[in-house]
Structure formats: C-alpha cells, structure tokens
Amino acid sequence: MKVTFKVNGKSHTVDIDAGEFLLETLRKLGYKSVKHGCDTASCGACSVQLDGNPVLSCRTFTAAVDGHEIKTVEAFSNNEGLSDIQLALLKEGAVQCGFCVPGLVVTADALLRENPNPTEEDVKEYLNGNLCRCTGYESQTRAIVKLAKERRSGGE
Amino acid sequence: MEVKAPKKEVNKEGFNVVDKSVDKVDGYALVSGKPVFTDDFYPQDALTVKILRSPHAHAIIKHIDTSKAESLEGVACVLTYKDVPRVVYTRAGQGFPEPSPYDTFVLDKKVRYVGDAVAIVAAENEKIAEEALKLIKVDYEVLDSVLDFEHAEDEDAPIIHDEPEISGAYDPKHNIASHYEMEIGNVDEELSKCDVTYEGTFYTPNQSHAMMEPHAAFSYLDPNGRLTIVTSTQVPFHVRRIIKRIFGVESRVIKPRIGGGFGGKQAVHVEAYVTAVTLKTGRPARCVYTRKETMTASNTRHQMRFKVRVGADKNGKLKVIDLWGLSNTGAYGEHALTTFMVAGSKTLPLYNKVNAVRFGGDVVYTNTEPAGAFRGYGAPQGMFALDSALDELAHKLGMDPVEFKLKNSIREGETSPVFKYMGEGREGVEQIVESCKIEECALEGAKLFNWHEKRKRKRIEGTKAHGYGVAFAMQGSSIAAIDMGGATIKMNDDGTFNLMVGATDLGTGSDTILAQIAAEALHTTMDKIIVYSSDTDVTPFDTGAYASSTTYVSGNATKKAAEKMAKEILKAAAEIMKENVEDLYLKDGKVFSKNGDSLTYSEIQTRLFYTFNQRQLEVTESFVSQVSPPPYMVSFAEVEIDLETGKVEVIDFLNYVDCGTTINPILAKGQVEGATAQGIGMALYEEHIWDKNGRMVTDDFFTYKIPARDDIKNVRVYFAKSYEPTGPFGAKSVSEIGLDTPGPAIANAIYDAVGIRVHKLPIKSEELYFELVKKGIAAL
Numbered sequence: 042m043k044v045t046f047k048v049n050g051k052s053h054t055v056d057i058d059a060g061e062f063l064l065e066t067l068r069k070l071g072y073k074s075v076k077h078g079c080d081t082a083s084c085g086a087c088s089v090q091l092d093g094n095p096v097l098s099c100r101t102f103t104a105a106v107d108g109h110e111i112k113t114v115e116a117f118s119n120n121e122g123l124s125d126i127q128l129a130l131l132k133e134g135a136v137q138c139g140f141c142v143p144g145l146v147v148t149a150d151a152l153l154r155e156n157p158n159p160t161e162e163d164v165k166e167y168l169n170g171n172l173c174r175c176t177g178y179e180s181q182t183r184a185i186v187k188l189a190k191e192r193r194s195g196g197e
Numbered sequence: 198m199e200v201k202a203p204k205k206e207v208n209k210e211g212f213n214v215v216d217k218s219v220d221k222v223d224g225y226a227l228v229s230g231k232p233v234f235t236d237d238f239y240p241q242d243a244l245t246v247k248i249l250r251s252p253h254a255h256a257i258i259k260h261i262d263t264s265k266a267e268s269l270e271g272v273a274c275v276l277t278y279k280d281v282p283r284v285v286y287t288r289a290g291q292g293f294p295e296p297s298p299y300d301t302f303v304l305d306k307k308v309r310y311v312g313d314a315v316a317i318v319a320a321e322n323e324k325i326a327e328e329a330l331k332l333i334k335v336d337y338e339v340l341d342s343v344l345d346f347e348h349a350e351d352e353d354a355p356i357i358h359d360e361p362e363i364s365g366a367y368d369p370k371h372n373i374a375s376h377y378e379m380e381i382g383n384v385d386e387e388l389s390k391c392d393v394t395y396e397g398t399f400y401t402p403n404q405s406h407a408m409m410e411p412h413a414a415f416s417y418l419d420p421n422g423r424l425t426i427v428t429s430t431q432v433p434f435h436v437r438r439i440i441k442r443i444f445g446v447e448s449r450v451i452k453p454r455i456g457g458g459f460g461g462k463q464a465v466h467v468e469a470y471v472t473a474v475t476l477k478t479g480r481p482a483r484c485v486y487t488r489k490e491t492m493t494a495s496n497t498r499h500q501m502r503f504k505v506r507v508g509a510d511k512n513g514k515l516k517v518i519d520l521w522g523l524s525n526t527g528a529y530g531e532h533a534l535t536t537f538m539v540a541g542s543k544t545l546p547l548y549n550k551v552n553a554v555r556f557g558g559d560v561v562y563t564n565t566e567p568a569g570a571f572r573g574y575g576a577p578q579g580m581f582a583l584d585s586a587l588d589e590l591a592h593k594l595g596m597d598p599v600e601f602k603l604k605n606s607i608r609e610g611e612t613s614p615v616f617k618y619m620g621e622g623r624e625g626v627e628q629i630v631e632s633c634k635i636e637e638c639a640l641e642g643a644k645l646f647n648w649h650e651k652r653k654r655k656r657i658e659g660t661k662a663h664g665y666g667v668a669f670a671m672q673g674s675s676i677a678a679i680d681m682g683g684a685t686i687k688m689n690d691d692g693t694f695n696l697m698v699g700a701t702d703l704g705t706g707s708d709t710i711l712a713q714i715a716a717e718a719l720h721t722t723m724d725k726i727i728v729y730s731s732d733t734d735v736t737p738f739d740t741g742a743y744a745s746s747t748t749y750v751s752g753n754a755t756k757k758a759a760e761k762m763a764k765e766i767l768k769a770a771a772e773i774m775k776e777n778v779e780d781l782y783l784k785d786g787k788v789f790s791k792n793g794d795s796l797t798y799s800e801i802q803t804r805l806f807y808t809f810n811q812r813q814l815e816v817t818e819s820f821v822s823q824v825s826p827p828p829y830m831v832s833f834a835e836v837e838i839d840l841e842t843g844k845v846e847v848i849d850f851l852n853y854v855d856c857g858t859t860i861n862p863i864l865a866k867g868q869v870e871g872a873t874a875q876g877i878g879m880a881l882y883e884e885h886i887w888d889k890n891g892r893m894v895t896d897d898f899f900t901y902k903i904p905a906r907d908d909i910k911n912v913r914v915y916f917a918k919s920y921e922p923t924g925p926f927g928a929k930s931v932s933e934i935g936l937d938t939p940g941p942a943i944a945n946a947i948y949d950a951v952g953i954r955v956h957k958l959p960i961k962s963e964e965l966y967f968e969l970v971k972k973g974i975a976a977l
C-alpha cells in the first residue's frame with residue numbers, strides 16, 4: 042500500500058509492506074538517527090515526533106501516519122549549528138555513546154513545549170521511557186532543567 | 198630583549214587544554230543524529246545474516262536439514278557446523294596468548310546453552326532470512342544440563358566440554374574452566390588470634406551489559422578482494438587476530454562510533470558470522486542482533502559466590518582476609534580466570550596491612566549464557582563480599598565503618614604483596630603506590646555527605662526506615678606489563694595534526710581526552726588535532742578499550758608521541774631559523790626563539806614540504822606500563838526503605854574519587870555517574886532468571902529491568918586533588934571504579950537502617966520484606 046507523510050517538512054510517498062512499522066520506514070528513507078534499541082517499545086531510542094507529540098516509531102504502524110507529520114532529530118540542526126537542546130546536552134556531558142540521544146532530544150523538545158518550567162522530577166517523569174545505559178541520567182536531567190531556565194530568562 | 202622560556206615540567210595549574218571540560222570531538226555528529234553507527238551505513242547490497250539458535254540447554258545435533266531453507270527464493274546460503282572451519286578458539290578479546298580457554302567453535306555439533314548458535318542464514322532481506330530460519334530442520338539429542346553453578350561440580354553433573362580440541366581449561370571433565378588459589382601468611386592461624394571475626398557468604402548476579410546499541414557488524418570484500426569488517430567492538434585488533442585464527446584470512450577491522458560496550462563488546466560476537474557469509478558468497482553481509490539476542494546470546498557478568506572470613510584485634514586493626522569463591526562462566530570460559538582473579542587483585546591490596554590473606558576458588562561451566570568482561574571485571578563481585586564483611590566487623594567493634602576502613606587501608610608510598618602475587622591470569626607486578634588520596638576521599642566525603650550528623654538521626658519513623666552506608670574501592674589502570682597502546686602523530690602544512698590511535702572510543706570520550714593530551718603536549722589547541730581511531734589498516738596497535746587502560750596506556754602513548762613530535766618540530770625550526778634547539782620553545786602553535794622571532798607550525802611544515810630539507814614530520818610511539826596505578830573511591834549511600842513493601846530507594850549517593858588528574862572533568866564525572874547507575878542496577882534490579890529448561894525468561898527491557906531515569910535520585914561526584922606521577926599529565930583510570938561501591942554501600946545502608954544483612958544481590962523488595970516481617974519491623 043502507498044502512504045504519504047511529511048518528515049522534517051519534506052513529503053514522502055512510500056510503498057510499504059503490510060504491518061510495516063515507522064522505524065523501519067524512516068530508516069529505509071535514510072533517517073538513520075532513529076535508532077533501533079529494542080523493537081518492543083521499551084527503550085525510547087526510536088522516539089520521533091508525530092504532529093509534535095513523541096511516539097515510539099518501533100511500534101507505530103507506518104500506515105497510521107498517512108497524512109501526518111514526523112519530526113526527527115535531523116531537523117534540530119542545520120549548517121548554522123545545533124539547537125539549544127543539543128548544545129545543552131553536549132555542554133553538560135550528557136552525551137556519551139550518543140545512541141539514546143536522538144530519541145531524547147525529540148522527547149525533551151516536546152516536554153519543554155508542554156512545560157517550559159519543569160522541575161527535576163517533571164523531567165525524570167516525562168523522559169522515564171528514554172533509557173540511557175551510559176550517563177546514569179543525571180547530566181541529561183541537569184542539562185534540560187538548566188536549558189529551561191535559560192530559555193525563560195530570554196537566553197534563547 | 199630576552200624572552201624567558203616557560204618551565205619544562207608542566208605543573209597541574211599550568212595546563213592549557215588538560216583538566217578542562219572541552220566538548221567531545223564526536224559530540225556534534227552524535228547529537229545531530231549523523232549516520233555514524235555500524236548499522237547506519239552498511240552497503241546497499243548487503244545480505245542480512247540471522248542465526249538459528251538452540252532451544253535446548255545442552256544437546257547434540259543428530260541431524261540438520263537445510264535443503265528447504267536453501268531452496269527458498271532469496272536465500273544466499275545456510276551454513277552449519279559442516280560448513281565452517283573447525284578451529285577452536287575463545288571469543289574473549291584479550292592479549293595473546295589469551296588466558297581464557299580455547300573451548301569455542303563458530304558452529305559446533307554440540308550446543309551448550311539455550312541461544313547457542315546452530316546455523317547461519319544469509320538472505321536478501323530480513324523477512325526471507327527469518328522465513329529460512331523456520332525451514333531448517335534439526336534433530337537434537339537432548340542431554341542433561343546444569344543450570345545452577347553451585348551444582349556444576351556435582352558427581353553426576355553432565356560434562357559440558359568433552360570436545361577433544363579444548364585447551365587451557367583447568368579440569369573440563371569436572372566442568373572447571375579455571376582454578377586459582379594463593380595464600381600469604383597463614384589465615385587460619387591469624388583468625389584464631391583475632392579478638393573479633395566475621396564469616397559470611399555473599400552472592401552477586403549475572404548482570405547484562407544492556408548497552409543501547411545491540412551487537413552489530415558488516416563485512417565485505419574491498420575492490421581488491423581484501424576482507425573488511427566494520428564492527429561495534431571494543432577490541433578491533435583482537436578481532437583481526439581471532440578472525441585470522443578461525444578463517445585463515447587477513448582482514449581490516451574498522452570500529453565506527455559504538456553505542457556503548459561496558460565490556461560486552463570485548464569479544465568476538467557477530468564478526469565471525471558475517472565473515473563466514475562474505476567468504477562463502479563473496480557478498481557484503483550484515484548482522485545486527487535483536488535485543489533478545491543481545492540479552493540471551495552475548496555475554497553477562499560472571500555470577501559469583503564468595504565465602505569471606507575476616508578478623509581484627511580489639512583496637513580495630515584488621516589482621517586477616519580470606520576470600521574463597523565460585524564463579525559461573527556459563528557455557529564458555531570467556532574471561533573465566535581473569536575476572537575471577539580481579540575479584541581479589543583489585544580489592545585485597547586496598548587493605549594492605551593484614552598479616553595473612555588468602556584468595557581462591559573455581560570458575561565453573563554451566564549450560565547458561567556465557568559470561569564475559571563487564572565493567573569492574575570481578576572487582577564489584579569481590580568487593581561486595583569484602584566490604585560487607587568489613588562493615589560487620591566495624592559494627593562488632595563498635596567503630597564507625599569509615600574510621601575502621603580508613604584505618605586499615607593503603608596509603609601513598611606503601612605497597613601490598615598482593616600486587617606481586619596476583620596479575621591477570623598470571624603473576625602480577627610489584628608496585629609502590631605513588632598517588633593515593635583515600636584519606637581525603639573518606640574524610641571530605643563524610644563531611645559533604647553529612648555522615649556524622651546523619652548517623653545520629655532516628656532510623657525508623659512511621660512506615661519508613663532510613664540508613665547510611667559507606668563503601669571503599671580501588672581498581673587499576675591497565676593490565677601491567679601486558680596492555681600496549683600506540684599513537685601516531687603527523688603534522689600537516691595547515692598547522693593541524695593527525696592523531697591516529699588504536700584506542701577504542703566506545704562512547705567514553707577517549708578520542709577527546711587523547712586529543713586533549715596531544716594538544717597539551719604540542720602547545721596547540723583542540724581544533725588543531727584531528728583524531729582517527731581504531732582502524733587496523735591505518736592506526737597503530739592498541740590492545741583495546743578494557744581494563745581501565747585507555748586514559749593511562751593510550752594516553753601515555755599519545756603523550757610520548759606528542760612530545761617526540763614537539764622535539765621534531767623544534768629540530769626543524771632550529772634548522773630553518775639557524776638557531777640552537779636549546780634556545781627555542783613552543784607556545785600557542787608556534788616556535789619562539791629567545792630574541793622573539795617565531796615560526797608557526799604551519800609555516801614550518803609548509804617549508805618542509807616544498808622548499809627546505811623536504812620531509813613529512815611524523816612519529817609513532819608505543820607505551821606499555823610496568824605498573825597499574827589504582828584509582829580509589831569512597832562512596833556514601835542513604836537509602837529509604839518502605840516498611841510496607843520492602844522497596845529500597847537510594848535517595849542520595851555520594852562518590853569521592855581519586856583518579857589523579859581529570860583530563861576532562863565533565864567526561865570523568867559522566868564515567869562515575871554512569872557506573873554508579875549500573876551499580877545501583879546490579880544492587881537493586883538486575884538479574885537473569887531461567888526456566889527449568891534453561892531458557893532465559895528475562896530477555897527484554899520489560900523483564901530485565903535496568904535503572905530508568907526515575908530510579909536514580911541523587912548521585913554526587915567529587916574528585917580529590919591528586920597527581921599520579923606515572924600517568925599522562927597525572928591521570929589514572931576512572932571508567933570502572935564507580936561500579937564497585939553501590940552494591941556494598943547500599944547493602945551496608947540497609948543494615949544500618951533495619952539491621953538486616955544482605956547476602957545476595959540484587960536486593961529484591963519482596964525478599965527484604967519477608968526479612969522485615971521476621972524481624973517484626975515490617976509495617977503490615
């Protein structure tokens with residue numbers, strides 16, 4: 042079957058297999074930032090935004106995104122540089138192997154839109170599904186809380 | 198005017214690039230989601246490789262029929278034990294000759310655990326490959342199996358390794374992969390003279406690495422027909438050597454970015470399978486493990502049991518330590534002897550003032566997933582037993598455990614006979630401890646944690662109990678006299694330097710810290726150092742990323758190479774400027790002479806390329822250490838126990854670390870925070886469970902719980918002011934030590950809270966709850 046949807050503003054029409062999941066479709070299209078960590082909706086590495094909301098692409102049917110908009114971490118940087126979320130994570134040492142980071146960035150972005158003033162607890166709760174085996178989470182949480190503060194004081 | 202040359206010896210305060218939290222050199226690529234991991238850039242026409250795995254814990258393949266699978270459209274090949282070389286080897290990625298037994302074949306007629314490889318399938322795509330797996334018919338003769346490592350040596354236990362080719366195993370007829378024992382002094386005699394003694398048995402679990410990126414590799418023949426393997430590995434050079442052993446072919450092994458390793462990628466996993474397919478078909482082949490395969494068919498931490506006996510006099514002087522262990526290496530003996538020895542060699546020297554010390558035991562085979570290297574490498578297992586026992590002893594003596602452990606621990610300028618007795622799989626090396634700030638770690642840590650005030654607090658209030666625990670740890674920095682690192686530096690006419698290292702950055706940031714070391718020694722800035730690592734055709738050799746060796750060994754190699762390059766630059770500049778070398782010095786990417794003249798690095802190499810005494814400046818240096826300076830750490834834990842459920846929460850965890858100079862403080866802190874989280878996982882959540890047939894039921898992130906963001910409450914990290922004279926710019930290792938303390942610190946805190954001594958990790962809430970009920974302090 043044919044499905045049409047936008048990824049990072051660009052329209053794609055693709056032929057998909059029955060029961061194909063979005064993670065596979067996106068990686069086939071070349072969006073390699075979307076990571077394959079578990080395939081069972083338990084790690085968060087495959088997180089993308091669907092119309093602005095974080096979803097797990099490994100368990101989202103591609104057929105279900107027909108007519109919708111997807112955003113991946115590729116859309117968070119350009120030749121000019123990185124987004125403030127990415128920079129904040131880098132500066133705080135919150136990126137070790139980096140495998141969890143694309144999923145983390147898109148989820149943190151949604152969090153900060155929903156709640157521009159999150160406490161540490163809010164961050165931990167919202168991002169609880171984004172597993173990271175390297176950092177022990179502390180630096181990532183610090184980075185996001187700090188960024189929210191900077192944004193509020195007009196540092197954007 | 199005479200300009201004074203800066204002092205030769207860089208002191209700690211004088212660093213320009215080292216001891217600064219510069220950005221990771223690969224940070225931009227990682228945060229922007231660039232395709233830098235193995236499975237992001239495999240060749241378009243690569244075959245997908247899948248492995249048929251054994252459903253039985255112990256069986257012989259009586260008959261295997263692959264004809265149906267082979268005739269399926271889109272299947273390129275199906276390989277069984279008949280189709281791959283029968284060469285015995287070990288998957289362990291260690292120095293050669295490996296201390297691990299040779300007891301493994303790429304595919305064998307016998308399978309030894311549920312998940313063992315039976316056949317390799319390669320097909321045009323994943324779907325076909327999976328379809329083909331189902332079409333392979335295997336007749337098994339199912340054998341008795343042994344799943345419980347405490348029964349591996351039973352009289353009637355089945356023999357797991359009866360293959361005639363096995364070598365290097367201690368007593369395979371009795372399922373003993375390795376055995377070790379040593380005694381200094383007489384422990385029994387010393388124990389009989391002690392005023393207080395403690396004896397107990399402690400268990401630690403078979404933890405999974407659970408790195409976020411599953412094992413992955415692809416292979417292809419380059420245009421000249423040379424085999425190339427791109428793989429998510431910690432040990433590219435060992436992979437090259439082992440592939441040559443098995444298949445008899447030379448290869449190039451490239452490691453791209455890795456999505457975490459923690460020891461799990463210090464072995465040959467996927468590489469042998471893709472190589473077999475590429476050699477058979479001539480086509481590129483790609484294999485990525487599923488999460489289930491990563492959980493069930495790669496490696497775990499060695500599950501261990503230690504019987505510990507300790508004794509002290511009434512003044513609190515520790516007299517004797519006896520650690521007798523049993524370790525479970527699973528179906529194959531990867532890292533069997535060495536992880537076991539590290540349980541002693543990286544714990545016992547910490548308490549160097551004893552009169553007698555004994556360590557030993559067996560490492561046994563079972564029909565379970567093979568164990569392997571895992572961050573800490575035996576030390577967390579040994580330290581859980583030892584530190585818990587010392588905590589008991591302190592309580593018996595009525596002493597503050599901080600005071601008791603500190604009083605008996607090693608100091609700068611001292612040594613321990615254990616250093617000499619116990620190396621990795623062989624004798625160790627003598628060494629005097631040149632940097633050890635354990636006093637600062639303990640005393641300052643206690644202050645920051647508010648240890649003394651907290652211990653005066655009431656422990657049980659309402660339905661909650663609070664407790665406070667402390668644990669001490671040491672590790673090493675490399676395997677002395679074995680680990681080797683090489684570094685090549687090449688100067689370019691634009692003033693940049695190519696730094697080529699065999700060292701393997703697995704997310705740890707080693708590319709970054711090695712660049713910092715090079716920049717510091719070359720008196721230039723980070724943006725002028727271009728790092729390229731872990732490509733066996735291009736970079737010099739390095740044993741790999743393990744044994745806490747990269748900062749120390751590869752760091753020293755890099756520093757040596759950079760210093761030699763600095764000399765080469767000065768020599769060339771002296772010729773060009775017609776000055777004496779002694780009158781020149783390096784600063785800010787330039788060579789200065791006493792009279793104030795200067796030449797930039799770019800000017801020098803440009804002249805050398807085109808107009809003056811033409812040559813390429815390039816140097817290669819190697820480093821092998823004769824010592825392995827331990828980092829030290831003291832950790833303080835506060836736990837809250839829910840008396841209604843037995844649930845334990847670590848609400849505060851403070852680490853005070855002596856790792857010498859922190860080359861990059863923020864990356865060093867990240868290493869400690871990350872290891873702490875893994876240690877909390879080992880202490881509270883992580884354990885594999887098998888059903889009675891040996892099938893692992895904890896095979897995904899739902900059934901095997903690693904700490905999530907919400908589980909980590911407050912982890913604090915402080916660094917002692919310390920300088921290791923043998924380290925690069927004073928540095929020691931920092932990557933593993935953080936895993937050694939959470940188990941004992943949390944267990945000690947539970948004891949402090951409710952008086953229950955935990956003998957087994959992970960500490961499960963239901964088990965603790967029953968203990969609380971028995972003690973009459975559970976809230977019903």
Ligand code: FES
Nearest residue numbers: 079080084085099
């Ligand atoms: S890959 Fe989707 S949650 Fe893990």
Ligand code: FES
Nearest residue numbers: 138139141173175
């Ligand atoms: S940085 Fe490695 S998993 Fe998060």
